[in-house]
Amino acid sequence: MSDPVTIYMTDWCPFCKKLMSNLDRTETPYTTVNVDEDTEAAAWVESVNEGNRVVPTVRYSDDSHATNPPAGAVRRKLEELAG
Numbered sequence: 001m002s003d004p005v006t007i008y009m010t011d012w013c014p015f016c017k018k019l020m021s022n023l024d025r026t027e028t029p030y031t032t033v034n035v036d037e038d039t040e041a042a043a044w045v046e047s048v049n050e051g052n053r054v055v056p057t058v059r060y061s062d063d064s065h066a067t068n069p070p071a072g073a074v075r076r077k078l079e080e081l082a083g
Contacts (some may be wrong), residue, residue: 004081005030005074008045008057015068016056022071028078030058 007030009016023030035042035053045057048065059065060077 003029003031004061004078006059007032008035008041008059009055010034010036013055019056019058019069019071019074023074026071026075028071028075030074 005028007016007020009020009032011034020030020032033041035045035055042053044059045055046053049057049067054067056069057065057067058069058074061081064077066073066077
C-alpha cells in the first residue's frame with residue numbers, strides 16, 4: 001500500500017460523500033476504492049468490520065484502519081504517519 005489514506009466507499013453512501021467532501025475542503029490527500037466494484041476490497045472491509053460491509057472504512061499506510069471516522073481524525077492520523 002503506497003497511499004497514506006485509502007477510503008473504501010460506495011457511490012450511494014452519504015457518509016462516504018460527507019467524509020470525502022470534508023477532506024477535500026482541506027485538500028487532504030486520499031485515494032478511493034469502490035467496494036461495489038472491487039470484490040477483494042469488499043472482502044477486506046468485511047474482514048475488519050465483523051463480517052459487515054461498513055463504509056466508509058479508511059485504511060492507513062501503517063495498515064491500521066478506522067470505520068466511519070470523522071475527517072479530523074483522518075487528518076490527525078495522516079499527520080502522525082508523516083511525522
